[in-house]
Amino acid sequence: MTKDKSVMNMENRSLISRIFSNKTASxxxxxxxxxxxxxxIGPYLTVYDPNVPDTSNRLASPSAKHFFxxxxxxxxxxxxxxxxxxxxxxxxxxxVLIGATIGVVLGMISGYYGGFIDSFIMRCMDVLFAFPGILLALALVSVLGNSLHHxxxxxxxxxxxxxxxxxxxSTLAICQLEYIxxxxxxxxxxIRIIFKHIFPNIVSPIIVQATLSIASAxxxxxxxxxxxxGVQPPTPEWGAMLNEGKDYMYQAPHVAFFPGLAIMFVVLVFHIFGDGLRDVLDPKSKK
Amino acid sequence: MRKEILKVDHLKKYFPIKSGIWNRTVTNIKAVDNISFTVHEGETVGIVGESGCGKSTVARTILQLEQPTAGNIYFEGKNLCLLRKKELRRKRKEMQMIFQHPHSSLNPRQRLKDILYEAMSIQKVVPKARKNEQVHALLQKVGLQPHQQERYPHELSGGEKQRVAIARALAVQPKLIICDEIVSSLDISRQAQILHLLKKLQQDFNLTYLFISHDLEVVRYISDRVIVMYVGQIVEMATTQSLFESPMHPYTHALLSAIPTPHPKAKRKRLLLKGEVPSPVEPPSGCRFHPRCPFATETCKKVAPTLQGTKDVEQNHLVACHYGEDIARNRSSFF
Incomplete structure (x- = not known):
């Protein structure tokens, strides 16, 4: 009976408290x-202006005055x-949120209904796959105009x-199961079957893919x-900074190193979080 | 005569085999080929046959999980194949199915109470206020404890999961339940418990069962009537007693003689079949059983026998064999 009680308490807890029961996730x-x-908060606390050049102090190495x-x-x-x-x-x-939402809905419809709908959606996806991403972005931006949201x-x-x-x-695999x-x-x-019975059971590959995609995005x-x-100089964008830094790789490696480190850190944190979240969301992995 | 609840009328289900770049249908797997039978209210009809003989396809087609290639299915006089999607969804309340694999027939992300409550809310059978009460009642009906309602399926044993699947089917208060090999993945003591439970529920709720199995002993225990299938067709249909005591079709003989006897020293004659089950893609000409039948003649190769009643034996004993009566009469000399 005591065991049942603890199981019950576990189930009734919110997602946040369940995340904190998992070391990696927390x-x-x-x-x-x-x-x-x-x-x-950070941007309000910094001493220097991010966009004002100081030509007397170019490519200075990390020091107490300039950490990076x-x-x-x-x-x-x-x-x-x-x-x-x-x-x-x-x-x-x-x-990633936008891309994943569209992709997940299309993928579930494709896998669940099969037949013509499936072929149509998947052929469209193949076209997108084959299309170079940069070209797509160029076309889109030239049609819609240059802005961050485009x-x-x-x-x-x-x-x-x-x-x-x-x-x-994943949907095809789930549809083979008898509970569908x-x-x-x-x-x-x-709609009930797709969102209530298929979606929760394919969450883990989606989460893993999403955390990886944040990095690639x-x-x-x-x-x-x-x-x-999109983002124009002098706006401080990490990727742009990395690109600028690569020209000074030999004289001042820190210019490219720190933005790269920042990207890697963020990507890694999201990835580990995705891993932990997958464990938390799976009822079978609970102790 | 009791009321007819389900009538399967000349049902055919072919699965196309497609190939080539145009995806043309090359040939068909004739999973179910022209079968007809009726089920009366309150009875249990068993369907037996080897794996691949089309038993499960019959079940899935009756429930419109597969569209029949030809033929009609009448449930309480209504043709299910002609119902529109919405009407069919409402009609589904009346007939439920319990599946073979208890491990995959429950959504692993739902607690038992959610599983049962969802079934009730889809068909709106119970007002919201009474849902907890009803979940408890259902769990008790199938022999589970009310406190188990918080459990996830993976925390239960196979037998317990199958009980939950039964409870889910009962949740919408159906009239007909199709059981597709529901005890075959359980060990023998659990099988007996589940079968007892089904019998008890049948009395309590006046249920009708269509019970599909490959296990003859199980079918004998639970069924009032038995249908024997071979390569997509019915070869024999009779009351349980009549079928087990005086089988007429040679295939039924072979099946019955394959039942293991509990006595280790008991000697008996067995009818062993030669060869393999023919492919349902190109079933043999004439009687489908003739390549393996020890009594086959030239007629059997050419003329397909129809399922018909016999004079000698009981009225309801139907058999699809040219020599069914002769075989039954001279039974003792053959076996």
């Missing part, structure tokens, strides 16, 4: 909270990274086929910034 969750906190050194215009890299954080997180998270849209469209494929194959038939026999609507966005699409 540590990475705290890191993500810190990142968000820094992104929101300065870039080729003499701007403090630490300041620029802090100021660039909201932008990078925003691009990464929002474009950049995000381009990145998210780029992510859709990957989600659609993964979700479709059981729901059909009970008279459940297609940040990188894609920075590539596009480098080409002059």
């Amino acid at each position: 540590i990475s969750f705290i890191f993500i909270l810190c990142l968000v906190f820094i992104a929101v 050194g300065t870039d080729h215009h003499g701007r403090d890299i630490f300041t620029r990274i802090i100021h660039g954080m909201p932008l990078s997180l925003y691009i990464g998270v929002i474009s 950049l995000i849209l381009a990145v998210s469209i780029f992510l859709v086929p990957m989600f659609a494929r993964i979700v479709r194959s 038939d059981a729901m059909k026999v009970l008279g459940a609507s297609d 940040i990188l894609t966005a920075s590539t596009l910034s480098f080409l002059g699409l």
